[in-house]
Amino acid sequence: MRSRFFQCILTASLATGFLLVPALRGEDLSFEAAVNANKVNLGNALQLILTLHGGELKDPVPLPEMEGFQTRYLGPSTKISVVNGQVSSQYSHMYLLYPTKTGVFTIPSLRVTVNGQALATQPIQIEVVDSAVTAGGTNAAGDSSAGSVEDKIFMTLTIPKDKVYLNEKVPVTIKLFINQLLVQDVHYPEFTHEGFLADEFFDHEQYQQVVGGIPYQVVEFKTTVYPTRTGELKLGPAKIEANVLFAVAPPSGQNRFDQFFGDDLFGDFFNSYDKHPYTFSSQEQALTVLLWPKENQPADFVGAVGQFNFAATVSPVQLTLGDPLTVRMQVSGDGNLKNLPMPDLKGWNQFKVYEPQFKEEPGKKTLEQVVIPQSETITEVPAIHLSYFDPQTETYQTITQAPFPIKITKSKASEDFKIVDFTGEGASARSRPESIGQDIVFIKEKPGPWKKVGMDFYQTPLFAGICALVLLWWGGMVGLFLWNRQLKSNEALARRLQAPKKARKGLELARQQMVKGEAKEFYDTVFRTLQEYLGDKFHWPAASITSSGAEELLRSRNINHDILNRVKAIFAHCDTVRYAGVDLSGESLQDSYQRLAEAIDLLERQKR
Amino acid sequence: MRTMLWRSFLGMSVVIFLNLGVSAAPDEMSLFFKANEAYRQGDYAKAARIYERILQSGKTSGNLYYNLGNGYFKSGRLGSAVLSYERARRLMARDADLIANEQFARSQVEASPEPKASFFKMRFFDYCAYLTTDEWTIFVFVLGLATVIAHLLSLQQNWSVRQSRFWAGLFFLIWISHAGILVFKVNQQKDQAIILQKTDAFFEPRIKATIHFSLSEGTKVKSLKVEPPWVKIERSDGKMGWVQADTLEKI
Numbered sequence: 001m002r003s004r005f006f007q008c009i010l011t012a013s014l015a016t017g018f019l020l021v022p023a024l025r026g027e028d029l030s031f032e033a034a035v036n037a038n039k040v041n042l043g044n045a046l047q048l049i050l051t052l053h054g055g056e057l058k059d060p061v062p063l064p065e066m067e068g069f070q071t072r073y074l075g076p077s078t079k080i081s082v083v084n085g086q087v088s089s090q091y092s093h094m095y096l097l098y099p100t101k102t103g104v105f106t107i108p109s110l111r112v113t114v115n116g117q118a119l120a121t122q123p124i125q126i127e128v129v130d131s132a133v134t135a136g137g138t139n140a141a142g143d144s145s146a147g148s149v150e151d152k153i154f155m156t157l158t159i160p161k162d163k164v165y166l167n168e169k170v171p172v173t174i175k176l177f178i179n180q181l182l183v184q185d186v187h188y189p190e191f192t193h194e195g196f197l198a199d200e201f202f203d204h205e206q207y208q209q210v211v212g213g214i215p216y217q218v219v220e221f222k223t224t225v226y227p228t229r230t231g232e233l234k235l236g237p238a239k240i241e242a243n244v245l246f247a248v249a250p251p252s253g254q255n256r257f258d259q260f261f262g263d264d265l266f267g268d269f270f271n272s273y274d275k276h277p278y279t280f281s282s283q284e285q286a287l288t289v290l291l292w293p294k295e296n297q298p299a300d301f302v303g304a305v306g307q308f309n310f311a312a313t314v315s316p317v318q319l320t321l322g323d324p325l326t327v328r329m330q331v332s333g334d335g336n337l338k339n340l341p342m343p344d345l346k347g348w349n350q351f352k353v354y355e356p357q358f359k360e361e362p363g364k365k366t367l368e369q370v371v372i373p374q375s376e377t378i379t380e381v382p383a384i385h386l387s388y389f390d391p392q393t394e395t396y397q398t399i400t401q402a403p404f405p406i407k408i409t410k411s412k413a414s415e416d417f418k419i420v421d422f423t424g425e426g427a428s429a430r431s432r433p434e435s436i437g438q439d440i441v442f443i444k445e446k447p448g449p450w451k452k453v454g455m456d457f458y459q460t461p462l463f464a465g466i467c468a469l470v471l472l473w474w475g476g477m478v479g480l481f482l483w484n485r486q487l488k489s490n491e492a493l494a495r496r497l498q499a500p501k502k503a504r505k506g507l508e509l510a511r512q513q514m515v516k517g518e519a520k521e522f523y524d525t526v527f528r529t530l531q532e533y534l535g536d537k538f539h540w541p542a543a544s545i546t547s548s549g550a551e552e553l554l555r556s557r558n559i560n561h562d563i564l565n566r567v568k569a570i571f572a573h574c575d576t577v578r579y580a581g582v583d584l585s586g587e588s589l590q591d592s593y594q595r596l597a598e599a600i601d602l603l604e605r606q607k608r
Numbered sequence: 609m610r611t612m613l614w615r616s617f618l619g620m621s622v623v624i625f626l627n628l629g630v631s632a633a634p635d636e637m638s639l640f641f642k643a644n645e646a647y648r649q650g651d652y653a654k655a656a657r658i659y660e661r662i663l664q665s666g667k668t669s670g671n672l673y674y675n676l677g678n679g680y681f682k683s684g685r686l687g688s689a690v691l692s693y694e695r696a697r698r699l700m701a702r703d704a705d706l707i708a709n710e711q712f713a714r715s716q717v718e719a720s721p722e723p724k725a726s727f728f729k730m731r732f733f734d735y736c737a738y739l740t741t742d743e744w745t746i747f748v749f750v751l752g753l754a755t756v757i758a759h760l761l762s763l764q765q766n767w768s769v770r771q772s773r774f775w776a777g778l779f780f781l782i783w784i785s786h787a788g789i790l791v792f793k794v795n796q797q798k799d800q801a802i803i804l805q806k807t808d809a810f811f812e813p814r815i816k817a818t819i820h821f822s823l824s825e826g827t828k829v830k831s832l833k834v835e836p837p838w839v840k841i842e843r844s845d846g847k848m849g850w851v852q853a854d855t856l857e858k859i
Contacts, residue, residue, distance in 0.1 A: 241818065241819075241820075277811060277818065277820075438712065439712070440678055440681055440682075440708075440712050440713070441705040441708055441709050443644055443647050443675040443678050444671035444674055444705070446671065447636070447637065447640045447671050447672055448669045448670055448671040448672075448700070449669060449670075450636065450668070451667070451668060451669065451699070451742075452667065452668070453663060453666050453667065453668045456741045457742040457745045457746070458741070458742075458790075458794075463745065463749075466749070467749070470752070470753060470756060473756075474756045474759075474760070477760050478759075478760070478763065481763040481764065482763075
């Protein structure tokens with residue numbers, strides 16, 4: 001039943017194929033280009049469909065560089081139709097064209113070769129107009145001249161002045177101006193700043209700004225840079241990646257509201273939008289980086305530029321010789337605090353100076369320096385100076401924190417040895433939470449179970465073998481269960497299968513009686529063996545099978561005459577010997593045995 | 609009949625377990641201990657090289673990948689360390705040391721965007737990741753075997769049709785759902801790769817193309833398409849781009 005079903009399906013498929021192929025081959029080839037509109041607003045995308053009729057065009061047609069457009073391939077579509085027995089096929093490839101400026105542009109003739117035949121589309125003229133001009137006759141700036149995406153979205157990178165000093169803080173403002181177009185997924189800007197150190201960008205701001213009479217949405221990013229070398233340097237160009245949303249109108253004829261109300265009333269509602277990635281760039285900014293003036297440069301000036309406040313404290317002011325004291329300095333203000341060189345304690349020969357610890361917070365930088373006075377004769381901690389260059393006044397400034405008087409007493413003998421708290425925060429350090437180190441856990445000592453590289457268990461022949469074994473076992477056991485069930489429910493089958501086995505046993509018994517010369521018992525056995533064999537084989541009551549009964553049975557089962565006659569002869573011979581009491585020789589017994597064996601063998605070979 | 613069922617099952621089990629023996633690998637063992645010694649002495653690069661030699665011989669183990677990951681980490685090759693830990697996870701999914709080391713290695717590289725997934729999806733992923741592929745294979749095999757035995761018992765015990773359908777159906781449902789998880793896991797793992805060094809993903813497979821996004825070393829990505837020497841990849845947040853083939857390696 002199932003095979004007939006599949007045959008029908010196969011025949012139907014082949015028939016359809018044979019019917020279609022000549023029809024398709026006979027169709028004329030043509031290649032055409034179509035757009036969903038010949039006039040499009042800047043900011044709307046255009047659909048271009050290239051269609052081949054009557055042939056096969058699986059690969060997309062590469063579009064050449066087209067002035068006024070960027071392109072993107074959308075995908076293919078295939079259509080085969082049968083109308084009144086006429087089969088037609090068409091392969092289409094769809095593209096999106098994104099206008100990049102206003103004007104009249106031409107989609108050139110596109111060529112393909114199909115089945116050795118060169119085909120070409122007709123050129124198509126597209127007018128790209130500014131939506132603002134379309135709506136109001138002129139754009140907001142009163143300028144109806146050609147525009148472009150770059151006119152509607154542009155970037156600026158600005159710095160407040162073009163001459164700065166080395167290491168001076170320079171604020172950088174990057175703005176993305178957007179007019180009329182929709183923009184999404186605006187990334188943080190990246191800008192070239194060779195010769196500068198740059199901070200991270202602050203949070204961006206969004207607001208409206210009118211430029212040249214045109215209102216723009218502005219996305220503003222701010223950061224600061226610090227020149228690290230002198231000379232003529234350049235900042236930028238800055239680049240921002242973003243997706244511009246182009247409205248994609250449905251194919252013409254589908255949007256009837258457009259025809260009735262005009263294109264903008266319901267246009268946006270029915271349009272879908274397509275994201276196209278753009279990278280916008282700003283102009284670069286040149287600036288001159290000057291070295292600090294040599295005049296009046298303090299001896300301890302090491303490159304701090306900006307406007308700073310400086311404070312310093314020393315604690316404790318009374319201490320025992322050998323005890324540490326902490327010098328704390330804090331610088332706040334406007335400048336490159338991150339790389340600000342803090343005043344060093346060179347020349348503090350009477351103190352043992354340890355590594356300083358720095359701490360930075362927004363707008364201020366703190367240093368803690370632990371020192372240990374080496375003599376009880378020291379009466380003050382020396383003055384500390386911070387010198388910096390103020391770029392606004394173009395003068396050097398030095399802030400001095402006056403010497404700090406201290407009193408040192410000589411240590412007692414019992415206190416010669418003591419633990420020095422290098423942080424200078426003895427009491428607080430003990431209450432500070434324990435610092436836990438972090439690292440990876442050590443290697444494993446043993447390799448563990450090995451396996452082949454790139455070979456999972458399910459890919460191994462072993463697993464396939466195990467699965468096959470289980471399936472075979474399952475199939476075998478199910479077969480065995482079903483077979484036993486079948487034998488239990490089908491007595492005829494069970495008897496037929498048992499018949500040759502029982503016959504073999506009967507023949508063996510007869511052979512033994514033949515050897516012993518027990519003729520009567522031998523013929524009883526031969527008779528009974530044949531009777532039971534026929535009864536089992538044909539599912540018939542064995543007791544009813546005699547010479548005549550056997551003939552009737554075998555005829556009904558279409559057993560051929562030769563076998564039938566042999567069976568009849570055996571039964572007749574057995575009856576003669578058993579009831580007439582004829583004493584037969586060993587040769588006769590051998591002959592009867594042979595005939596019985598042959599008859600059973602022939603019956604086994606007979607088809608049921 | 610019952611005796612036959614159990615005897616045949618016992619025979620089949622003996623055949624299976626005789627074939628499950630793990631082959632000894634004396635050369636690999638001595639190399640492994642040699643590499644461990646180099647690691648102990650602080651020669652991490654040498655240790656990593658010896659572990660790599662074992663891998664070149666075609667043999668591997670979860671602990672070998674773990675130690676190799678440690679060697680890479682200590683040598684400053686964070687991307688390769690994360691790759692080795694990921695490979696080790698496929699062989700010993702629940703090893704606490706491995707999980708700790710992988711997390712620590714990942715904390716040392718730039719954070720990559722987290723995939724957006726629902727609560728149930730995350731639980732499902734956790735469930736898939738709880739066992740290795742080999743463990744899942746054995747688990748699904750055992751479930752399949754239980755289904756087969758349930759079916760044979762139903763035949764042998766002459767269960768009613770209703771009872772047979774219930775148990776066979778229950779076992780089959782459990783088996784087929786877990787087999788589905790195994791297939792999902794295998795497919796999910798197939799194209800995963802690790803970024804070995806910080807790189808940029810481009811919109812197009814060429815050097816001068818626009819940069820789409822950056823990838824830090826150790827980031828797990830999905831390899832979608834290969835156009836030598838470029839590979840199209842997908843980041844966990846769904847962003848796609850083209851990177852140079854030598855900047856990543858399949859897990």
